[in-house]
Amino acid sequence: MKFLLARRDFRTLFLALTVSMLAESVLVLALGIWVKDLTGSDGLAGATFLALSAPMLVAPLAGWVVDRVPRRAVFIALNLLTAVLLLPLLIVRQASDLWIIYAVAAGYGLSYIVLSATVNALVPELVPADLLPDANSALQTVKQALRLIGPLIGAGLFSVLGGARLAAVCAVCFLLASVGGMLLAGRKVADQSSRPPERLTWASEVSAGVRYLAREPALRKVALCSALSMIGLGVGESLYFAYVDQGLGRDAAFLGVLVSAQGVGGIAGGIASARVVRRLGEVGAVAVGIALFALGSLALVHPTLWLALPASVLIGMGLPVSMVGMNTLLQSRTPADLLGRTAVALDTLVSGPQALAIGLGALLVGVVDYRLLFGATGVAMVFVAGSLWLSRRLAPPATPVARIESDSNSSPKARR
Incomplete structure (x- = not known):
């Protein structure tokens, strides 16, 4: 830092x-x-x-x-x-x-x-x-x-x-x-006003980020798995009121305690995420983040206070770890003149389904036991994390970086 x-x-x-x-x-x-x-x-x-x-x-x-x-x-x-x-x-x-x-x-x-x-x-x-x-x-x-x-x-x-x-x-x-x-x-790494040599329509230029995301293997895999995990996370968010009321037997205000525990986990995950990316690679880091979601969801199947707080911390940790892995992969694998469009395409694909999943969870919790929904979500995310973990060779860990010296105006120099 x-x-x-x-x-x-x-x-x-x-x-x-x-x-x-x-x-x-x-x-x-x-x-x-x-x-x-x-x-x-x-x-x-x-x-x-x-x-x-x-x-x-x-x-x-x-x-x-x-x-x-x-x-x-x-x-x-x-x-x-x-x-x-x-x-x-x-x-x-x-x-x-x-x-x-x-x-x-x-x-x-x-x-x-x-x-x-x-x-x-x-x-x-x-x-x-x-x-x-x-x-x-x-x-x-x-x-x-x-x-x-x-x-x-x-x-x-x-x-x-x-x-x-x-x-x-x-x-x-x-x-x-x-x-x-x-x-x-205001330094830049590429001429952002440049155009590809072929003649493109305006619609083609706007959709270029989606097309790049679809054909880059590591980004495509991470985008798909992250979108699925956000669906699981969205469904889970709709279950917390039932969990607190029916499972823990507490007032709805207790949900604030669980949200605070997620926040603590988020800070811890944010601090640790750079190390996870360096050790496991970007794809491996996203897999670990989704696995933390999965473990937290599975722990909520059994409603008890001694599991509720650690589960919330795990879910909170999963988000920054997966986001840092995904953003670093995006930045390192995308050409500078496509980075904005690809970033928006990735964010839309990952975040968009979560809003729909929250509504779906709200409907399901009225007819299905919330414990079954937490369990199904957790199991599904275990498979998603496992699939992504097996694909981590798409973005292997980088060579460990030596300590870096830097000043305010010069590029860092690695000591070999």
Whole structure:
């Protein structure tokens, strides 16, 4: 970590992303609470999350933009536009203003998609290939930490400041992230304005990331297995209320304890993920992450407190380990001029089915015992993890990297 933070550009990006991710973790929950406060409707509050995810339909266009505009410029503009996007929330006062919250939520959802692809494409421009696992690990660790404390901060600030003032605070955070982007050197590894020698239609260029993902063996395998694991994770998320109520015999508020345990596991997984990638390779790391999901799901089949907390920690650990492995594989196997589109295609394939799986789980838990569903999910993910583990030769571990010396302006030199 110290070698990364010694590099001025990565340190700047790290701080800028920390500020913007804090605003994100606060904002997402606060919008739903705000709608509930204005209308008293759980359904309308839940629709906020639908508005946030709706822009996934235009995700391929986001990848095309990231590959056709310098990534530093996209990062700056995106954070600046997000800050401006939040300003209409300052005039929300009553239920008739609900459409403003939904419109802002949809706009922010699109901003999040583009930002995710931009960061995936920008990181390889700021750090050498042998430090990609460490860079992704650092960012995932912060993300998991904010996932743990962000909702608490958001709920607390909303109760103290109200929705409009909280939106103003988040806008300032995005503005600061934009300023951080201006301090980046803006180096790039390839000419992003170049075009393939053959003549391509606009539709072909937009879909190029999907086609590359389909023909690259390691990425294709990881994408498929990760999508299946996210389906299992989505189904599992719908079972927690039944698990806490019927299994543990506790109030629904106890779910917050399990979520906190997942957050602790997420931080631990984020810290350890770079080492896992170096030892097992990117594909092996994703397999380990999915295996942790599987073990956690199987442990929840027997509802008891002494298994509930460790199982939640295991599930929390699985996400950053698999994400760091997947992102590092994406960055190391994808040409620079395709990275934005491929990143969006991968994110859509992996994250999209999870939302549908949450709905499926909510339907199934009404007719099937939640323990059977946890067991079936866990067994299915064991097979997915096993299949991916057997394919780890597609991306074997890299040669161990020696200690790296770095300063703020020079490339690191490995001591042989």
